[in-house]
Structures are given as C-alpha cells and as structure tokens.
Amino acid sequence: MADLAAAGELEGLSRKEAKRLAADRVRERVVSLAEEVAAATAAGGHGFARVEAANGYVNVSFDANAMAARLIGEVLGQGAVYGTGAPLAEQVMIEHSQPNTHKAFHVGHLRNSCLGVSLSRILRAAGYAVRDANYIGDIGMHVVKCLWCYERFHKGQEPAAAEAKGRWLGEVYAESDARLNFRKDVVEFLLLLSTEDPTFVAAIDRMLKYLWRGSSQSEEMGQDVAYLLGRVAGAQPIKDEMLRDPGVMLKFWPIVGDQLRDEVANPKPYVPQDGVPEPTTTPEERLATWQRLAEPMDAWWPEVPAWREEVKETFARWERQDPAFVALWTETREWSLADFRRIFDELGAEFDVWFFESEVEDEGRRIVQDLLAKGIAEVSDGLPVVKIDEKLGLAEPTYRTLPILRSDGSTLYATKDLALTKRKFDEYGVDRAIWVVDVRQSLYFQQVFKTLELYGFEQAAQAHHLGYEMVRLPEGVISSRKGNVPVYDDIRDAVVARAQEIVEEKNAGLAPAAKAEVAWQVAIGSLKYAMLARDNNKVVTFDLDEALSFDGHAAPYIQYAHARACRILEHAGLEAEGLAAAAGGLDFGGELAAEELGLLQAVSALPEAVQQAAAEYRPLVIANYVFDLARRFNDFYHACPVLPSAEPTRTARLALTAATAQALRNGLGLLGIAAPAAM
RNA sequence: GCGCCUGUAGCUCAGGGGAUAGAGCGUUGGGUUGCGGACCCAAAGGCCGCAGGUUCGAUUCCUGCCAGGCGUACCA
Incomplete structure (x- = not known):
C-alpha cells in the first residue's frame, strides 16, 4: 500500500477503497508467482500426480485412485461404525426433553428432543460413554392448576380411550x-x-x-x-x-x-x-x-x-399430601406419561434414566439446610438464597442471587435441580453433565453450577447448559393462552398425511406397507431435519406449509440420494462385502472426474464432522455434512454413469456408490433420521 | 444499569483469517431413445448492520456504536 501511495494512486480514495485497490494489486502479483512455483515444481519431478496454479494458490494432487481405493475400503470395511471415534473414558449425561405432565407436548419440546437425541448419538459416536436422562416435571403449580380445573369443571369427562387422555389433560391445563x-x-x-x-x-x-x-x-x-x-x-x-x-x-x-x-x-x-x-x-x-x-x-x-382462591386451596392439598388428591395426581400423571412414552418412541428417543421432580424435593430441602449450615446460603428477605457474586467476591453483578427455597418452605425449580445434579454426580459418577434446555434459562444454570461448585462439586465446572432458542410461528410468539401452540400430534399428523400423498404420487408401485413406512420416515425425518438444520442460538420459525414441502434443503433430498444409491447397488446385485473385498484393487480408469473427487472428499469428511459436532455440541454440523454429501452424490450420479460404464470403472464407481450410501446412512443416523432403501 | 444472543441474496438460513462469500425457497429459461425427474443445469439477485483496530490479508478475530430479541431473588 505504501508503494501505491508513493505512486500517487491512492489520491482521492477512501481508506476502504484504498485497501481494496492494494489488495487487487497484491492478488495480481500472487497469481503470477503461483504460476511460476507450479511450473518449477512440476518440472522438478516431486512425485505429485498433478501440480497446478489457481488464483494465486498452488494445488498439488496425489494419486487419487490409490487414495480412493483406500478410503472406500475403509468405509465399506467399517460399515455402520465408519465415522466413529475411539472410546473415551469420560462419563457424560445428557438431560433433555423434560416435558411437564398435565401439559401438551408441543413444537418447543420437539426441538429439544431432536437436539437431545442427535447430540447423544453424536457424542456416543465420538467415543464418549453417554447416558440419556429425562427429567419429567410431574409436580408444580401447573399440575395444581390443571387438576383444579379438572375437578371443578371436567371430572369424569375424560375420553375413554387411554391413548387420548394425556392430550386431553393438556387441553384442561390450557383452559385452567x-x-x-x-x-x-x-x-x-x-x-x-x-x-x-x-x-x-x-x-x-x-x-x-x-x-x-x-x-x-x-x-x-x-x-x-x-x-x-x-x-x-x-x-x-x-x-x-x-x-x-x-x-x-x-x-x-x-x-x-x-x-x-x-x-x-x-x-x-x-x-x-x-x-x-x-x-x-x-x-x-x-x-x-x-x-x-x-x-x-x-x-x-x-x-x-x-x-384463584380455590387454586391456593388445591395447592395446600398437595402440600399436605391429601390422600385423595395424591391419588388423583398419580392417576392423571400416568395419562401424560403414557403419552410421552409413545411420543419418545415415535421420535426414537431412548432414555437410560428417568428423573421426576416429585422424587427430588426432599433431598433438595436437605441440601438447602446443608448450604445454610455451611454458610454458603443465607436467609434474606425471608427465604434461603445464595448470594453468588458476594461469595465469589465479584463486584459487578454477574451471577447475582439464586433463591433456593420459597419463604413458605415449598420447593423451587432450583431446589430440585441442586438435588438432581448432586445425584448425577454421586450416584451416576457423571464427569460431564449436559442440559438441553431453553436458552432463557442460561443465567439460572450458571447460578446452579456455581452454587454446586461452592458446595464442593468440582464436576460442576464441567457442567454445560446447551441452550437453544425458542420455536416461533410465522404469526408470532407461541402462547398457551392465545391457544396457538402447535401440539406435536397435530403437526405430525399433518406432515405424515402430506408425505403419504407424495409417496403415492411419486412411487405408486410400492407395496402398501412400504408406502406407509416410507411416508412415516420421510415425515418424521423432515420434521427432525427442520429442527436440526438451524443453529441452536437461532429462533426457528415453524411454518407448517414449509414443513409440508419436502423439496430442497430438507431430509427427503438426502434420503432420496440414499435411496437412489441403494437402487443402483440393487441393480448391480453386488453386496457391500463383495465390493469391500474388491476395494484394494479399485481402478477408476485413468484420471478421476471432478465429481468423483468431490464425492470422495465428502465421504472422507464424516469422521472429522463427527468430532467437530461433538466438540461444539452441534448437530447442525452433521445436518450440513449430510446435505453436502447428498448434493455431491447427485453431481456424481449425473456426471458419471455407474452401471453402463466399462470395467474396471464400473466396479470402482459401484464401490464409491456403496461407500456413499454407508456414509449417508451413518450421518442420518446421527441425526436420528431413517434412511429408506427405496422411497 | 448489567449480562447473553442475533444482524450475510427478495425470504429462510449455512459458512468462515486466505481463491470469484454459498445453499434452499421464490423469479426467469433449459434438461428424460441413460442407474427412478422427490433430480440436475443456467440466469438474475450481496458495502457479509455501521465505524475503527490487529494482520501481508478481515465478511470471519478485537473494541465501540446502531438495530432487534432474551435474561436479570421466592415462574419453570
């Protein structure tokens, strides 16, 4: 830039424009230098398959055919394990899904569950020892309100069918x-x-x-x-x-x-x-x-x-454990739980541990007493709190103050979370605890973690709150009072119905049972992909019309690529094992096409993507990976005929197709999305 | 006040110290005597919020502003 200034070329230019001009001049020079270097390297006989200059870069190529053969052999040999890392000693517990009984399971829970399921699979693939925990909100004001409304206005009106009761209960809550x-x-x-x-x-x-x-x-x-x-x-x-x-x-x-x-x-x-x-x-x-x-x-x-007075009385009945009320609670709680089990089954969410808020209240109260006795907590304005900033000697408001019990002695969310987290550390030996919870609770979780650190749990420093933004609707914020909460069942029904229409239209020849299964896999897959293909810290605007469109950047695109790959392999009549055996001697026949190279590169990137996704707690990385892989397969598929080509290219391309299908399956699996062989 | 998050194509979003910033949707125009067209190709569309700083190089990192969202002691 100094040279340009000396030459007077920057006269009358703004600083930004001057920088641009300087950058352009540098680029010109770099481009010519790269050409010289490339020419010199190629002449020097360094053993590269190819050396070329491009836009100021010197690209060297290795023997693609040999590397391709090795990669494909590895992928086909490892099969479903391809992409996973070596086992790690660290014990991880992911808490996710956390629905409340007596309330509806809605799109917000759906985002949480999809994230939790995928993150769990990713961390397992990365080598961690993972346990999935659910934490059911089976007590609290929402239960009291719901049951008050039930007893007062709807007693005995519940639907006869067991599977409809959970949902109906959620409607009663909304009414209360x-x-x-x-x-x-x-x-x-x-x-x-x-x-x-x-x-x-x-x-x-x-x-x-x-x-x-x-x-x-x-x-x-x-x-x-x-x-x-x-x-x-x-x-x-x-x-x-x-x-x-x-x-x-x-x-x-x-x-x-x-x-x-x-x-x-x-x-x-x-x-x-x-x-x-x-x-x-x-x-x-x-x-x-x-x-x-x-x-x-x-x-x-x-x-x-x-x-409101009646609700207070109902709350008192809960507090004194009135037997009739507890019996009602037990019965209705099961209505919701049955519903949740069904939904988790649909979503492929499996839990190693089920925690319930109702189970940690007493232990929570004991911890509060202990914190008070140890001087970590104190009574302020009539209730036990932890003044975290004060305890840490922070002058600026950072962690602020965490109330840990209500002044009337009833428990708060914090009371229970302290007890629950202690259990995770003590009983389950968890080294790293992860919470998948709405981002608006991030200060709260920092407070809980710091309190537990003050309490003496070193593992609390490794605790991680994976916050995610809320799900909104095109018309605005979801609000149970406005009655615009999209309930999971409704969304699923709409998406499955649409998927059935499309399967019918695109592949009428499929057997009826296969049609139903494919429609289901496509529908649930799209729903999940929509939830995962967006960064955690971004608000998802859930548009049903968009969810019903299976075009473009969505799960069916990826699933379709997989189905096409499977179809080619089916025509060839070759099993993956046979191709794996042949992998050592694969020969693409001369120089590889750009599409083949691109696809090979994408296939090879899975292990790295898994590690990155695990390190960043971001299923999005896999969602992007799998889309890119599908796109590259399409490029390959259109540019390079597989079955019609002559040997040895045919076998090499078939093996590449098999490796791609495997990588797609594995990647989709990490997202909890099915990979149908035909659709 | 303090803290966190967001700002990239008309819309929804990726990306990220290094090559001409990418997808999808939408718009316009193409592709099937090929392994299933849920696909592909092309065109159009960008001061990557603004201003400084660090750097050979910033859309990316740092600081400050602007705009929007969220949180901030007895909700969960």
Whole structure:
C-alpha cells in the first residue's frame, strides 16, 4: 500500500477503497508467482500426480485412485461404525426433553428432543460413554392448576380411550390457564388499546359517558369510570382489583366491542407520530381478540378471584399430601406419561434414566439446610438464597442471587435441580453433565453450577447448559393462552398425511406397507431435519406449509440420494462385502472426474464432522455434512454413469456408490433420521 | 444499569483469517431413445448492520456504536 501511495494512486480514495485497490494489486502479483512455483515444481519431478496454479494458490494432487481405493475400503470395511471415534473414558449425561405432565407436548419440546437425541448419538459416536436422562416435571403449580380445573369443571369427562387422555389433560391445563388469567388478559388488552390505538383513546371519554348513563350510577361505578378514564387516557396499566363494581367490566366490554367494530368498518390511514410506536396489531386482530375475550366474559370475569382462591386451596392439598388428591395426581400423571412414552418412541428417543421432580424435593430441602449450615446460603428477605457474586467476591453483578427455597418452605425449580445434579454426580459418577434446555434459562444454570461448585462439586465446572432458542410461528410468539401452540400430534399428523400423498404420487408401485413406512420416515425425518438444520442460538420459525414441502434443503433430498444409491447397488446385485473385498484393487480408469473427487472428499469428511459436532455440541454440523454429501452424490450420479460404464470403472464407481450410501446412512443416523432403501 | 444472543441474496438460513462469500425457497429459461425427474443445469439477485483496530490479508478475530430479541431473588 505504501508503494501505491508513493505512486500517487491512492489520491482521492477512501481508506476502504484504498485497501481494496492494494489488495487487487497484491492478488495480481500472487497469481503470477503461483504460476511460476507450479511450473518449477512440476518440472522438478516431486512425485505429485498433478501440480497446478489457481488464483494465486498452488494445488498439488496425489494419486487419487490409490487414495480412493483406500478410503472406500475403509468405509465399506467399517460399515455402520465408519465415522466413529475411539472410546473415551469420560462419563457424560445428557438431560433433555423434560416435558411437564398435565401439559401438551408441543413444537418447543420437539426441538429439544431432536437436539437431545442427535447430540447423544453424536457424542456416543465420538467415543464418549453417554447416558440419556429425562427429567419429567410431574409436580408444580401447573399440575395444581390443571387438576383444579379438572375437578371443578371436567371430572369424569375424560375420553375413554387411554391413548387420548394425556392430550386431553393438556387441553384442561390450557383452559385452567385461560380461566385464571382471564382478568389479566382483559386488562392487558385494554392497555394495548390505550398504547397503540389512538382512535380508541380518543373515544374513551364518549364510551365511558355511555357506560355511565346506561348504569345504576352508584358511587363505586363513578369511581371505576374515573379510574378507567385516567388509566386509558394515560396509557397506564389497569389493575382489576382496583375496580370497585364487579359488574363494570361486563357493561363496559360491549361498548368496547362497538368501538372496535366501528374502527374496522371505518378504517383510518395510519399516520406515524413522533414518540408513538408503530402498532403491533391491526384493527381486525384487535376485534378478534376482543371477541375471544367477550365470549366467556360474563361467566368468567366475576369468578376469577374465587377461582384463584380455590387454586391456593388445591395447592395446600398437595402440600399436605391429601390422600385423595395424591391419588388423583398419580392417576392423571400416568395419562401424560403414557403419552410421552409413545411420543419418545415415535421420535426414537431412548432414555437410560428417568428423573421426576416429585422424587427430588426432599433431598433438595436437605441440601438447602446443608448450604445454610455451611454458610454458603443465607436467609434474606425471608427465604434461603445464595448470594453468588458476594461469595465469589465479584463486584459487578454477574451471577447475582439464586433463591433456593420459597419463604413458605415449598420447593423451587432450583431446589430440585441442586438435588438432581448432586445425584448425577454421586450416584451416576457423571464427569460431564449436559442440559438441553431453553436458552432463557442460561443465567439460572450458571447460578446452579456455581452454587454446586461452592458446595464442593468440582464436576460442576464441567457442567454445560446447551441452550437453544425458542420455536416461533410465522404469526408470532407461541402462547398457551392465545391457544396457538402447535401440539406435536397435530403437526405430525399433518406432515405424515402430506408425505403419504407424495409417496403415492411419486412411487405408486410400492407395496402398501412400504408406502406407509416410507411416508412415516420421510415425515418424521423432515420434521427432525427442520429442527436440526438451524443453529441452536437461532429462533426457528415453524411454518407448517414449509414443513409440508419436502423439496430442497430438507431430509427427503438426502434420503432420496440414499435411496437412489441403494437402487443402483440393487441393480448391480453386488453386496457391500463383495465390493469391500474388491476395494484394494479399485481402478477408476485413468484420471478421476471432478465429481468423483468431490464425492470422495465428502465421504472422507464424516469422521472429522463427527468430532467437530461433538466438540461444539452441534448437530447442525452433521445436518450440513449430510446435505453436502447428498448434493455431491447427485453431481456424481449425473456426471458419471455407474452401471453402463466399462470395467474396471464400473466396479470402482459401484464401490464409491456403496461407500456413499454407508456414509449417508451413518450421518442420518446421527441425526436420528431413517434412511429408506427405496422411497 | 448489567449480562447473553442475533444482524450475510427478495425470504429462510449455512459458512468462515486466505481463491470469484454459498445453499434452499421464490423469479426467469433449459434438461428424460441413460442407474427412478422427490433430480440436475443456467440466469438474475450481496458495502457479509455501521465505524475503527490487529494482520501481508478481515465478511470471519478485537473494541465501540446502531438495530432487534432474551435474561436479570421466592415462574419453570
């Protein structure tokens, strides 16, 4: 660059442009140097198969045929083991899936399970001694809420079929949530209107006048009207308990509805204003939300405070282990568990250990006492906490404070996780514990790990939280209250049905049983690939239409490449063993095609991909690998005829095809995806 | 405030100190007297968020900004 400056060529250029110019000049020089080096090397007779200069690089080639023969022999000889590493002594436990009983198994759990299953297989392949652990949330407020709702509104209504009960229970939970949060939802919606619907705010005065005139005009009513006016006009949150007259919202709601309908009928163009954020909703969406809340308004609004009291009583029944309640819990818990076992079976998730929250409460309380006795924990604001930063002598807020027991003595998630992790270390001799859990809990896990370190567990330093981002929908965040949670069963049904159509269309000649199996493998494979072919720390937007499309960068593309490879081998009538035996003497017949070289390179990369995926805890590495391998096989397949070519090329290409199929199978296996031989 | 994550083609995403930054979807135009067309080829589309720094070389590493998301003591 200095030379260019001296020559005055940088005159009037920005710094960035100057750098670009300099880089271009350097490249020109490098290209010519590379050519000289390549020519000199080739002339020198160094034994390379080929030496060439390309874009400033000197590429040397070895005897591809000999290397190919060795690689293919290795792959075919090792078979299903190809790609795996030497056994390692380290004991690893991966905790994943963690669904809650009495709740639905949804797409979020699906991402977790797919990640967990794949990571487990990858770590096993890399040589670790791995145990898969599940941790079922079978107690807690969600159970209490669900069972309250069941006893109060649905007792005896459960479906007769055993396999339908788990799902039904999840719906009861969703309803309990909707009921108990009904007032909250209503006032939050009013806040939303007052912050992003200027037309609504402008009309609030008139609406409340209308409410006032149409009412009994009590003192309470007057206060409520004034309260609502002040809050909406000032875009302040409304607290439902501040309303004196329990009937005021019931009378107000239809008036709100009239206003929102009017806004839909007479839309006003959106005018951006300073300091006013853009609306997140359209008038139609707001009316729809109003409508959803309007339906149960009269029946639910007045009841919510009483319901919340009932839930508290139900919680007390759990706390004192009321026998009737425990019996109900035991029975309903099994409904969910049966459902989970079925789902894990479908997903190919196998667990060596099943932990349950209900089993670690007591031990958790003992640990809390111990931590208090040792001075690691202290009672602050009435509850036991670990002030981690203080204990570590950190001035900046880093790990903050971890509460480890509620002030009423009931257990927290942390209470149980401390006990559970201790068990992993003490009973299972785990050297490295991995948690596959939502990324939003990462601070929490750092706190638990540090607390256990303070408690004396050195293994806690090796503990790893594999966080992953949430699954969203094209229309926004998943919310159980909005009722837009895509339940696993529904998604699976839709994807399997679509896969069946496609199999029927593409391969009508298949036997019916084979069709069903292929459709299943393609469907589940696509679902899994969609979950794995995206980095953990990226939000997955789950689009059902996209999941139903089996084109392009998706599992069927890879599965199809495998099926085609199998088909060629089938035509040839050669077994892998026979090809393996011939591998030593393989001869591609002269110079290898670029597609053959590319494919060989991809086949050979599996062991490295496994190691990388294991080191980084990233199934994505394998997802990418397997797609690249399939793409290269397609390139090869289109460029290099296998069966029609003459010997010895034919056998060599067949062996390469067999090795590719093996690598594809092994790679897909690491993702937990099936590799059908025909589809 | 503090901490973590994200920003790459119209969209969804890979990649990564070194060659002309890659896929899929979508758009346009092609390919079957070949081992199954769930495939392939071509075209078009990029200040790799912005600005500095380190380096022979940065889209990649470091720092600072900007934008979005998430977390931050009795939810799980």
